[in-house]
Structures are given as C-alpha cells and as structure tokens.
Amino acid sequence: MAKAVLLAVLMALLAVLAYRLLDLCNKLGVFRELDPIEPANCHLIKGIEYGSEDITILPEGLALVSSGLKYPLLHSFAPDQPGQILLVDLNKPVLTAVELKISRGFDVESFNPHGLSTYIDEDGTVYVFVVNHPQHTSTVNIFKFEEEHNSLIHLKTIRHKLLHSVNDIVAVSSDSFYATNDHYFSHDHLKTLEFVLGLSWCSVVYYSPSEVKEVATGFRLANGINVSPDGRYIFIAETLAHDIHIMEINPNNTLTPVKTLHVGTAADNLEVDPETGDVWIGSCPIVSKLFFYSPENPPGSEVTRIENILSKDPKVTQVYVNNGSVLQGASVATVYEEKLLIGTVFHKALYCELHSS
Ligand SMILES: *[C@@H]1O[C@H](CO)[C@@H](O)[C@H](O)[C@H]1NC(C)=O
Ligand SMILES: *[C@@H]1O[C@H](CO)[C@@H](O)[C@H](O)[C@H]1NC(C)=O
Numbered sequence: 001m002a003k004a005v006l007l008a009v010l011m012a013l014l015a016v017l018a019y020r021l022l023d024l025c026n027k028l029g030v031f032r033e034l035d036p037i038e039p040a041n042c043h044l045i046k047g048i049e050y051g052s053e054d055i056t057i058l059p060e061g062l063a064l065v066s067s068g069l070k071y072p073l074l075h076s077f078a079p080d081q082p083g084q085i086l087l088v089d090l091n092k093p094v095l096t097a098v099e100l101k102i103s104r105g106f107d108v109e110s111f112n113p114h115g116l117s118t119y120i121d122e123d124g125t126v127y128v129f130v131v132n133h134p135q136h137t138s139t140v141n142i143f144k145f146e147e148e149h150n151s152l153i154h155l156k157t158i159r160h161k162l163l164h165s166v167n168d169i170v171a172v173s174s175d176s177f178y179a180t181n182d183h184y185f186s187h188d189h190l191k192t193l194e195f196v197l198g199l200s201w202c203s204v205v206y207y208s209p210s211e212v213k214e215v216a217t218g219f220r221l222a223n224g225i226n227v228s229p230d231g232r233y234i235f236i237a238e239t240l241a242h243d244i245h246i247m248e249i250n251p252n253n254t255l256t257p258v259k260t261l262h263v264g265t266a267a268d269n270l271e272v273d274p275e276t277g278d279v280w281i282g283s284c285p286i287v288s289k290l291f292f293y294s295p296e297n298p299p300g301s302e303v304t305r306i307e308n309i310l311s312k313d314p315k316v317t318q319v320y321v322n323n324g325s326v327l328q329g330a331s332v333a334t335v336y337e338e339k340l341l342i343g344t345v346f347h348k349a350l351y352c353e354l355h356s357s
Helices: 002-027 188-197
Strands: 042-044 054-057 062-067 084-089 097-099 113-120 126-132 139-146 151-158 166-171 177-181 202-208 211-219 222-227 233-238 243-249 255-262 267-272 279-283 301-307 315-322 330-336 339-344 350-353
Touching: 002 188, 054 113, 054 267, 054 330, 054 339, 062 113, 084 113, 113 177, 113 222, 126 151, 126 166, 139 166, 177 222, 177 233, 202 222, 202 233, 211 233, 211 243, 211 255, 233 267, 243 267, 279 339, 301 330, 301 339, 315 330, 315 339
Parallel strands: 113 166, 166 222, 222 267, 267 330
Antiparallel strands: 042 350, 054 062, 062 084, 084 097, 113 126, 126 139, 139 151, 166 177, 177 202, 202 211, 222 233, 233 243, 243 255, 267 279, 279 301, 279 330, 301 315, 330 339, 339 350
C-alpha cells in the first residue's frame, strides 16, 4: 500500500516536472521558427560591439546605452573588460557611440551595468540611474549627466536587502525608483533551479531614501520596467510568462494591478514613446540560444510594438525579426522621431529609419 502511494506521488512529481520543463522550453522559444521582418533602412551603430543591454533616450535625442554586461550563464565578447555607459547622438546622420567618462572615486574596474533609467528635474539636471552588478551583487548607482563634458558624476550607490537581484529600474524622482528583481534567490545555483522549475517568486520594489518596500510579487522572471508618459502607470515585463503587467501608481507609492497583456514573446526591456505612449519591447525570440551560445547558430532579435496599451483593445505588432545574421539577442527597442534603436544583451546595436507610411 505504502509503496503504491509512494509510486503515485513520484509519478505525479515527474509529471509536474515534465510539464514545467516543456512549458519552459515553450517560453524560451525552443520550438519557434522565425519569419524575418526587416525594415528597409537599417544600419549598425558604430562603436558598439559588446552589448547595448538597455537604452534610454533624453528628450533632445541623446541616447544612453549600457554596454558590457556580464551575467551568470550569458555569453560575453569581452569578459575581462569593464562595462561602460555609451552616448549616441541621434541627431547625427551616421550614429556613433562614445564612452561617457565616470567621475573619480567610482570603481570603474568592477562596473557591470544592466538596466538604465533617467530622471530630469525642474532645473534640467539629468539623473542617470544604473543597475550595476559588481562582483555578482546588485547595486543601484545614481549619476548626474554632464553633457558638456561627456561625463557622469557619481552621486550615490544604493544597496538594500530587498534589491537583491535587480534587473531593471525606472526613476520616478531624483532619488526614488521602482525596480524589478529577476530572481527570488541570490545564489547562482538556486537561481538556476528557480528558473528551471518556473517559480513565480520575483518582485517589484519601490525605493526612496525614507521608505523601501515590495510593491508587487508573483512574477516568473520580472524584467523590464517603465512608466507611462503621464507618470500614472507602471509597465512590468514578466519574461517567462510572455506578459506585460499594467499597474496604477497609488499616492502611497504602492501599485494596483490594472490588467495583463499577453505579448507572445519573452519581453526583456520596455521603453515608452513619450509622444504616443506606445510601449516598445526588445526580446530574444529563442532565449535558449542566449545561454548556449554558438556563433554558427546565434540568438536572434525581435521587436514588438504595443499601441494603445491602456485601451480595451491594444494593438501588438512585430516590427523587426532577425535570426541573428545581423543582430544577436535583442534586449531593448526604443524610438526617437523616425528612428528605431535596437540594443542587445552582448552584441551590437542597430538603428532603422521608420518612415510612416
Ligand atoms: C496605499 O494606497 C492604496 C490605494 O489608495 C490602499 O489600498 C493601500 O491600503 C495603501 N497601503 C498602505 C500600506 O497604506
Ligand atoms: C538566417 O537568415 C539568413 C537569411 O536572412 C540565412 O541566410 C541564414 O542561413 C539564416 N541563419 C540561420 C542560422 O538560420
């Protein structure tokens, strides 16, 4: 009797595990076939070779790019080189990245930048928030951007136990932000187990100097986060559910879920067009290829646009799909005027002219 029960329990566990693994393969795009979509006028950005994981564009068309991410299990073309923040002036006819100098006193050797966000105060001061992983930890660095010197002045480094595996960030004032944790665990092996089992234990944290709190939880790899142009809604990418969550910001900074939109791709970063409110998603269509990197069979790139995200009937369209022959492992897409910029986890960056037709 006891043996039969044990056997039944074991079979049930195996069935659950098999189901979880199959679902994971599905969510990682293992079985996907790619139909290319490539706008006519695309060019690589000069000076970006080691990643452009996150990109944020200032109102006058200066793009800040985080480059050189080193992350457990992910490939890097420059594993021994520190990460950088690059600047690209989108008003130029040919786009070229230059490295921003970082003020003295900041440890540039261990700089490992990931998510980026900016906040501009009433005086026009530009604050740049950077998720950084020195020595496998998670910190948030706040810098002041000095355009005239192409430099970043380090203001503050934030560490907090609730900010234990930070992926992306959205600044809501000069010293407060919302951030996603892409894992519940901090230890690398436990992270892998969490990933394989498909646990939905990731969170979103609100941080200000006077208060730090978890404001949403239950995500299966919480990734990109951003805010609507009116500052009322937060958008969160739940990568391994292929969902975008829309949440309203309350006066006490907590979040109230509004709705969830299924986008059919493992969304990485989310960028919001300040003019139209459209949400742009960069993603890797076959995520498993990010982990088992092969130059002959590289990870591809996908860009998805969501129009009218707050309406009853949002429109979700694929704008760019490439099998990695041009651009490997997209992680972010954003627009400035008629230019679409696409960044990648560890590869180059592309821009395409989007002529409204
Ligand atoms: C924060 O505000 C929301 C909505 O107004 C409310 O439901 C919630 O209870 C508040 N939470 C706290 C901790 O005050
Ligand atoms: C990617 O697509 C190009 C055509 O766009 C094709 O020539 C190439 O063989 C494809 N590569 C892989 C790895 O499928």
